[in-house]
Amino acid sequence: MTPSSSYLDSSAWNELFRKMLKIRLAESRVAEIYPTDKIQSPVHLSLGQEAIAAGVCHALRPDDHIYGTYRGHGIFIAKGGDLKKAFAELYAKNTGCCRGKGGSMHYVAPEVGLMGCSAIVASTIPVAVGDAFAAKYLGLDRVTVAFFGDGAVGEGVFFESLNFAALKQVPVIFVLENNNYAVHSCVKERHKVTELYKFGEGLGIKGIRTDGFDVANVYANMREAVQTVRGGGSPMVLEFMTHRWAEHVGPGADHNEKYRDRALLNLAIERDSIQMAKNTMKRGLGFSDDDFLRIENELKAEIDEAVGFAEKSPIPDKKELYEGLFKERI
Amino acid sequence: MSVINYGYALAQGLIQSMERDPNVFVFGLGADDHKELFGSVKGVLERFGPKRCFDTAIAENGMTGVAVGAAIAGLKPVHVHIRADFLYLALDQILNLAAKWRYMFGGQMNVPIVIRAVIGRSWGQGAQHSQSLQSFFMHVPGVKLVMPTTAYDAKGYLTAAIADPNPVVMIEHRILYYINDEVPDEYYELPFGKAYVRKQGGDVTIVANSYMVTEALKAADFLEKQGIYVEVVDPVSLVPLDEETILDSVKKTGKLLIVDCDWATCGVSAEIAAIVAEKGFGSLKQPIQRMGSAHVPCPVSKNLEDEFYPNARKIVWKVYEMLGKDLPKEDVPLLTHQFKGPF
Numbered sequence: 139m140t141p142s143s144s145y146l147d148s149s150a151w152n153e154l155f156r157k158m159l160k161i162r163l164a165e166s167r168v169a170e171i172y173p174t175d176k177i178q179s180p181v182h183l184s185l186g187q188e189a190i191a192a193g194v195c196h197a198l199r200p201d202d203h204i205y206g207t208y209r210g211h212g213i214f215i216a217k218g219g220d221l222k223k224a225f226a227e228l229y230a231k232n233t234g235c236c237r238g239k240g241g242s243m244h245y246v247a248p249e250v251g252l253m254g255c256s257a258i259v260a261s262t263i264p265v266a267v268g269d270a271f272a273a274k275y276l277g278l279d280r281v282t283v284a285f286f287g288d289g290a291v292g293e294g295v296f297f298e299s300l301n302f303a304a305l306k307q308v309p310v311i312f313v314l315e316n317n318n319y320a321v322h323s324c325v326k327e328r329h330k331v332t333e334l335y336k337f338g339e340g341l342g343i344k345g346i347r348t349d350g351f352d353v354a355n356v357y358a359n360m361r362e363a364v365q366t367v368r369g370g371g372s373p374m375v376l377e378f379m380t381h382r383w384a385e386h387v388g389p390g391a392d393h394n395e396k397y398r399d400r401a402l403l404n405l406a407i408e409r410d411s412i413q414m415a416k417n418t419m420k421r422g423l424g425f426s427d428d429d430f431l432r433i434e435n436e437l438k439a440e441i442d443e444a445v446g447f448a449e450k451s452p453i454p455d456k457k458e459l460y461e462g463l464f465k466e467r468i
Numbered sequence: 469m470s471v472i473n474y475g476y477a478l479a480q481g482l483i484q485s486m487e488r489d490p491n492v493f494v495f496g497l498g499a500d501d502h503k504e505l506f507g508s509v510k511g512v513l514e515r516f517g518p519k520r521c522f523d524t525a526i527a528e529n530g531m532t533g534v535a536v537g538a539a540i541a542g543l544k545p546v547h548v549h550i551r552a553d554f555l556y557l558a559l560d561q562i563l564n565l566a567a568k569w570r571y572m573f574g575g576q577m578n579v580p581i582v583i584r585a586v587i588g589r590s591w592g593q594g595a596q597h598s599q600s601l602q603s604f605f606m607h608v609p610g611v612k613l614v615m616p617t618t619a620y621d622a623k624g625y626l627t628a629a630i631a632d633p634n635p636v637v638m639i640e641h642r643i644l645y646y647i648n649d650e651v652p653d654e655y656y657e658l659p660f661g662k663a664y665v666r667k668q669g670g671d672v673t674i675v676a677n678s679y680m681v682t683e684a685l686k687a688a689d690f691l692e693k694q695g696i697y698v699e700v701v702d703p704v705s706l707v708p709l710d711e712e713t714i715l716d717s718v719k720k721t722g723k724l725l726i727v728d729c730d731w732a733t734c735g736v737s738a739e740i741a742a743i744v745a746e747k748g749f750g751s752l753k754q755p756i757q758r759m760g761s762a763h764v765p766c767p768v769s770k771n772l773e774d775e776f777y778p779n780a781r782k783i784v785w786k787v788y789e790m791l792g793k794d795l796p797k798e799d800v801p802l803l804t805h806q807f808k809g810p811f
Contacts, residue, residue: 203541237574246573253540254573258564264530265565268537268545275493275519275543282537295560298530305525462575463610465633 146354148423150196152433154353155415157192160437161185161212162412164221167441168211168228169389176449177228179241184212186383189411190315191216193356194283194376197364203251203269204283205262208243209315210255213285219247221444231451238454239462259320260286260293263312267299270310270373281309281367289320291334297341303373304342311363312338312375315350317382322397335377343375350378351409354418381406469652474619474645475507478584481623482509482546484655485630486516489544492630493520496531496548505548506586506645528554532561535581536569544630545581552585552639553599566635567610582629583637587729589679589777590643590806595765600678602728603735605637606706612636612660613707615678619649621704624658631657641679641729642807661708665717669697672787673717675740676727677703680778684727687783690800698787706736714740715748722753723790727778732760757790759783 146154165183172181184191191212195204198217206213214224219235227234228242235246243257253269256262266284273280290296291314303310314334318324325332335345349355356378363374381402385392393403419425472480486492494512500523504510513521524531528549535545549555555562566579588597605613612634616622622640629636666681667688676684681702688698699717703709718724724744726737737758744756759778766776781800788795 205537235574236572239574240572244572246577248577254569254577256565258560261533261560261565264533264561265537265540267530268534268539269541270537271534272538272541272543275538276491276541282541294527295530295533298525298527299533301525301527302530302534463571464612465570465575465578467631467633 146357151415151419151423154192154196154357155412155419156433156437157196157216158188158353158412158415159433160221160440161188161191161215163434163437164215164224164441165211167445169384171445172389177242178230179228179243180387181228181242181389182209182387183384183389184209184382186406187315187317187350187380188212189353189356190313190350190378190380193353194285194313194360196357197360198251198283199280200250202280202282203253203266204285205253205266205269206245206255206285207259207262207287207290208255208257209287210243210245214245214247214252217247217252218250219245219252221440222447223247225444225448226451229448229451230453231448232454232458233447233451237458237462260290260295262286263290264295264299264302267303267308267310270303270308271306274306274308279368281311281364283311283313285313285315287320288314288316288318288325288334289323291337292320292328296337300338300343300373300375301341304338307370307372309367309370310373311360311367312343312373313360314375314377315380316377317380318399318402319382319386319397321386322395324397324399335375338375343373345375345377347377347379349409350380351406351411351414353411353415469650471648472619472651473507473648474622474640475505476510477619477623477649477651478508478626478640479504479510479512480651481626482512483515485627486512486520488655489630491542492544492546494546494548495522495524497524497526498550499523499548505550506642508584509548528557529561532558532583533565535583536561536566536579539579539581540569540577546630547581547583549583549585551597552587552601553596555583555585555601558583559604562611562635562637563604563608567608570634571610578633579635580633581635582626583635584626585637585639587639587641587678589641591808592768592773593766594768598766600639600730602639602677602706602730606736606739610635611707612705613639614660614705615639615641616704617644617678617681617702619647619651621658623651624656625704627655628657628660632660639678643679644682646807647682660705661710662705663701663703663710663713665713666700666702667698669699670721671696672698672723672725672790673701673714673721674698674725674727674783675701675703675714677706677736678729680727680729683778683780684783686780686803687787687800690780690784691787694796696787696791711743711747714744715751718744718748719751722751724752725757725759725783725786725790727759727783730760731763732758733763735760754790757786759786
């Protein structure tokens with residue numbers, strides 16, 4: 139499938155670009171702050187993978203639901219989550235998106251459709267399927283997206299979820315961000331068949347593999363999948379090929395470690411999503427370096443404000459330790 | 469009021485809950501088949517159709533995840549398991565997700581799922597068809613846990629579990645399915661966190677749950693004839709647990725025996741013993757005693773299986789030991805309920 143991206147107009151490009159750059163700048167800021175130990179939570183950065191979060195979420199409606207993983211900063215931002223709550227959560231403050239109880243691995247923003255992120259690999263895949271099942275049961279026309287990485291396809295629950303989704307034809311899209319590494323194990327060390335998008339075929343789930351660096355390509359493929367699925371079509375697997383710039387967990391890079399493939403890094407540098415978007419926007423849509431600088435400054439100001447908010451926010455009161463385990467019946 | 473068995477009481481509670489709330493549905497392996505999960509889903513498919521009552525692949529963890537997602541998105545799933553042993557496969561979704569979803573996300577979401585699981589016993593169910601997993605759900609915070617003993621409990625706690633906004637695990641004993649009880653015809657709910665004194669007595673407190681309550685009551689009847697009066701306390705709701713009723717009983721008797729239909733090691737009986745030791749030590753006249761399954765996998769041979777489980781006779785012997793009395797000449801009749809047949 140190679141849907142045309144020519145329908146992307148200047149404002150769509152602007153929005154996609156802003157989403158990607160916001161993720162890039164916000165996470166770069168996280169990496170910058172990290173050595174100060176103000177962020178006392180493991181961080182799994184999605185630097186290098188921004189185009190997937192941005193392109194996928196741009197194709198969704200605000201009421202569509204998404205579920206993610208411990209690498210969830212990007213989708214939180216792309217789905218429209220409040221950046222102040224995101225930074226406050228990293229600082230484990232009371233004003234964070236989980237009131238300081240979730241941390242970096244458990245971002246949530248139900249007000250914009252991010253229904254939860256889990257640190258157990260593959261665990262939100264069946265949850266997304268159940269959410270989509272509910273939408274169909276209730277007669278709602280929203281779609282649900284399960285974001286997960288290539289590591290997740292090794293879990294049995296991935297198979298179980300795809301089977302149920304196919305059987306019940308629920309409106310779910312499986313977005314597989316293939317960055318080639320499950321922590322430090324590369325795909326070919328884990329699977330005989332490395333075309334992961336094919337894993338659902340035997341179950342009746344169509345899959346495609348496509349480039350995850352070009353945001354227009356991500357968006358175009360996702361847009362088409364959403365049209366199919368929202369219209370009552372079969373669920374799909376979209377495998378986006380990408381590259382994680384940072385180490386699995388933590389703010390640093392680990393490109394010199396033995397497990398890394400230098401060729402993949404070179405490809406990722408060559409296909410930097412943000413630089414590619416800039417080139418396209420300059421070439422065809424009349425954006426200038428000044429425009430990019432202005433956008434960058436606006437986003438940096440927003441990030442400054444969010445960091446300031448996090449710094450100033452109160453920590454959770456000790457009495458909150460026992461709050462929120464069970465919901466009282468009304 | 470009708471006299472019905474445990475399974476039909478569950479079916480009645482489920483049907484009435486489904487009538488009240490169109491978002492309640494039941495699913496799981498065998499949820500819609502002719503065996504009707506021992507009668508506990510009888511009539512549900514006919515009444516509500518396959519949208520609200522359906523079978524699944526054998527995929528316990530994935531299907532539990534589906535229940536979690538459906539609950540997050542506004543439905544009220546009742547997920548059924550013919551054997552509790554298979555819950556081990558679903559522990560990731562129950563304990564890592566459902567139990568933590570509300571707290572981990574700062575109290576802004578909730579996961580109203582009900583998980584029903586049946587403990588097998590009899591007819592050589594063996595090591596992997598006879599386990600009960602209550603200790604896991606009592607240990608990990610975030611899941612409510614009930615073990616209904618009577619048909620009256622079964623209906624009232626199933627309706628309460630479905631109406632509850634939190635994850636609830638309900639563990640049912642296969643043998644209890646054959647016991648009839650008076651059950652109100654209309655919809656009712658029973659409260660979590662309330663223990664029941666099944667029999668009053670002043671000599672020894674026996675805290676028992678699920679099927680062990682019926683064994684404890686048989687023991688109590690025998691002991692009564694010998695002039696020994698035990699008090700049988702049935703927590704039913706293990707999370708939340710009614711500590712007060714247990715502590716009050718121990719205050720009265722000064723002697724405590726806990727009988728759980730599970731292994732004792734790190735089990736529910738260990739927890740109850742610890743609570744009483746911490747909060748009721750002054751009431752105790754002698755060390756707390758516990759009885760549970762032998763600490764080995766459940767064997768098939770009837771001879772070994774009888775040795776494996778606590779029963780009324782062993783409870784009687786233990787009570788005599790606790791009271792420092794010689795055993796009576798009369799033997800304790802063992803009328804253990806059993807089911808026959810392959811399933």
